[in-house]
Amino acid sequence: MRVQVAIIGSGPAGLLLGQLLYRAGIDTVVLEQRSKDYVLGRIRAGVLEQVAVDLLDEAGVGRRMHAEGLVHGGIELCFGGARHRIDFEQLTGGKRVTVYGQTEVTRDLMDARAAAGLKTVYEAENVSVHDFDGAHPRVRYLKDGVAHEVTCDFIAGCDGFHGVCRASVPPDALSTYERVYPFGWLGVLSETPPVSHELIYSNHPRGFALCSMRSLTRSRYYVQCSLDEQVENWSDQRFWDELRLRLDPQAAAALVTGPSIEKSIAPLRSFVAEPMRFGRLFLAGDAAHIVPPTGAKGLNLAATDVRTLAHALVDFYAGSSLGIDHYSARCLSRIWRAERFSWWFTSITHRFPDSGEFGRKMQESELDYLVHSPAASTVLAENYVGLPLDE
Ligand code: APR
Ligand code: PHB
Numbered sequence: 001m002r003v004q005v006a007i008i009g010s011g012p013a014g015l016l017l018g019q020l021l022y023r024a025g026i027d028t029v030v031l032e033q034r035s036k037d038y039v040l041g042r043i044r045a046g047v048l049e050q051v052a053v054d055l056l057d058e059a060g061v062g063r064r065m066h067a068e069g070l071v072h073g074g075i076e077l078c079f080g081g082a083r084h085r086i087d088f089e090q091l092t093g094g095k096r097v098t099v100y101g102q103t104e105v106t107r108d109l110m111d112a113r114a115a116a117g118l119k120t121v122y123e124a125e126n127v128s129v130h131d132f133d134g135a136h137p138r139v140r141y142l143k144d145g146v147a148h149e150v151t152c153d154f155i156a157g158c159d160g161f162h163g164v165c166r167a168s169v170p171p172d173a174l175s176t177y178e179r180v181y182p183f184g185w186l187g188v189l190s191e192t193p194p195v196s197h198e199l200i201y202s203n204h205p206r207g208f209a210l211c212s213m214r215s216l217t218r219s220r221y222y223v224q225c226s227l228d229e230q231v232e233n234w235s236d237q238r239f240w241d242e243l244r245l246r247l248d249p250q251a252a253a254a255l256v257t258g259p260s261i262e263k264s265i266a267p268l269r270s271f272v273a274e275p276m277r278f279g280r281l282f283l284a285g286d287a288a289h290i291v292p293p294t295g296a297k298g299l300n301l302a303a304t305d306v307r308t309l310a311h312a313l314v315d316f317y318a319g320s321s322l323g324i325d326h327y328s329a330r331c332l333s334r335i336w337r338a339e340r341f342s343w344w345f346t347s348i349t350h351r352f353p354d355s356g357e358f359g360r361k362m363q364e365s366e367l368d369y370l371v372h373s374p375a376a377s378t379v380l381a382e383n384y385v386g387l388p389l390d391e
Contacts, residue, residue, distance in 0.1 A: 006154070009031075015110060033159075039110075046212070047072075047097050065098065070098070070216070078248050083200065127159075137154065137155050156309065157287045163287050166287050183227060186239065186263070187263070200251060209222065239263070294349060305331050348363055
């Protein structure tokens with residue numbers, strides 16, 4: 001098979017890139033190691049910055065997001081037994097976010113790809129990338145035991161944190177920066193109305209908690225847990241009891257509980273690999289960087305990487321290689337800002353095992369300052385709704 005761009009991974013990064021390139025007349029194949037149902041079964045975050053909303057519109061897949069997504073003009077911070085609203089619209093000149101699950105974004109992109117009849121290979125095994133230091137890269141894989149080879153102009157490594165693309169780069173060509181946090185998030189999805197009409201981020205002596213949602217009838221909740229926690233040890237009842245303890249009395253009383261439809265534990269990590277281009281191989285999304293989920297930046301960063309990459313490839317085929325030459329630097333400046341925000345927001349909302357009494361007092365004081373100073377609130381608000389794109 002011969003294509004212009006071989007895309008590895010059918011997460012939001014790979015699928016969105018495929019859709020943007022399709023609309024620009026560039027031919028792609030998407031190679032995914034898992035099945036379609038497996039990819040759609042993964043529950044991930046679901047808060048879209050306006051930049052991501054605009055990009056899904058540009059890709060022609062925004063219809064359901066506008067119909068079903070929930071537009072939020074703020075969040076609530078809960079600490080010391082009370083909630084404090086951060087009003088994004090007021091602090092950022094009218095900016096808002098859209099709550100729409102990553103699973104739904106993925107489904108919309110898969111449907112668009114299928115409707116356009118574009119090539120996607122699910123359950124592609126042993127994907128390997130070759131010769132990306134020259135002008136004729138190749139990708140090999142096995143499908144149903146049969147070996148295949150794709151020749152292409154470019155390879156897009158959209159294969160997530162554990163993917164093969166970053167791992168195929170010579171180690172001395174790559175610098176990595178990482179922080180692994182000493183806790184995880186235990187998450188529950190339930191067919192229950194959200195406890196509040198906006199998201200609640202709570203810092204409580206028992207640990208962080210987050211009340212989020214997927215729709216007006218489906219909720220997503222998280223509690224900070226230790227890394228050695230087992231999901232089997234968390235009955236639904238235990239989860240609801242723990243969540244209630246970490247909320248203010250009014251939210252605790254309003255919480256509607258029900259059977260969980262998904263329950264899982266995720267570790268928290270900050271990670272960046274530099275650069276994001278190696279000859280004709282580009283990394284995008286989780287393949288190049290991870291943020292802790294506290295600021296919901298993962299999907300948004302993947303979307304802006306892919307936007308930059310799609311524009312760079314379109315420019316390349318129109319005769320300019322400036323875009324591909326600047327791809328890595330352009331993405332990384334935005335990525336590091338989101339890394340900083342996600343790290344900071346994690347640091348003020350979670351309980352750290354080794355921060356000591358002084359650390360705890362600093363956290364309390366920071367939260368107090370945050371909700372009482374418009375300057376400090378604006379820092380949170382402008383980062384949460386998404387920093388402007390550097391054009
Ligand atoms: N070969 C083919 N496909 C692979 C391989 C491989 N060797 N390794 C991984 N994949 C696939 C995974 O199965 C997955 O479907 O690549 C895809 C990567 O998708 P995501 O992990 O969703 O990453 P990305 O598309 O960059 O999306 C970023 O996802 O993890 C969240 O917080 C993150 O919201 C952000 C978004
Ligand atoms: C979610 O809805 O899953 C979610 C929302 C906001 C976050 C993280 C996760 O910061």
